[in-house]
Amino acid sequence: MLRPGARRSADLESAVRGIDKCRRGEWAEGLGLLAEAVSSPLRGSIPGLTYSYLGYGIAHREGRLQEGLTLCRHALKLEIFEPDNYVNLARTQLLARDRAAAVRTVREGLRVDRLNEDLLALKATLGVRRGPMLKFLPRKHPLNRALGRLRHGWLKAFR
Numbered sequence: 001m002l003r004p005g006a007r008r009s010a011d012l013e014s015a016v017r018g019i020d021k022c023r024r025g026e027w028a029e030g031l032g033l034l035a036e037a038v039s040s041p042l043r044g045s046i047p048g049l050t051y052s053y054l055g056y057g058i059a060h061r062e063g064r065l066q067e068g069l070t071l072c073r074h075a076l077k078l079e080i081f082e083p084d085n086y087v088n089l090a091r092t093q094l095l096a097r098d099r100a101a102a103v104r105t106v107r108e109g110l111r112v113d114r115l116n117e118d119l120l121a122l123k124a125t126l127g128v129r130r131g132p133m134l135k136f137l138p139r140k141h142p143l144n145r146a147l148g149r150l151r152h153g154w155l156k157a158f159r
Helices: 004-023 027-036 050-063 065-078 082-095 097-114 117-126 142-157
Strands: none
Touching: 004 027, 027 050, 050 065, 050 082, 065 082, 065 097, 082 097, 082 117, 097 117
């Protein structure tokens, strides 16, 4: 029988190896290791990033979107300053077709780490809109729409 400390280090080892496998794209093996770490009775010692990768993995590979979102949000509660948690939550939100939530998540993640390459790539992919020209008017106001079209045409002409 394993000592409790030995079991804790084995769970941590499974979590770290699982995260590494997922980062390399070996999702089948990685998800197995992450599930093993999370199902342990001593799971309190594993990093929150484990839940993040497990959440995105089961949403991406198995289509279990709600469970994936729940796990990603849990990971963010455990480790709010881990940029990968924001990346995985935003990707899972995109899988769930919630673009607005993904944009908010990317924005929050960039407040934590403004130079994170994955978050910047997601931001570029999402095509975050510019703010309205006249901030005191709603975005859909005819004046904002007309000025926005002018700005778009002007910027396009000088690219």
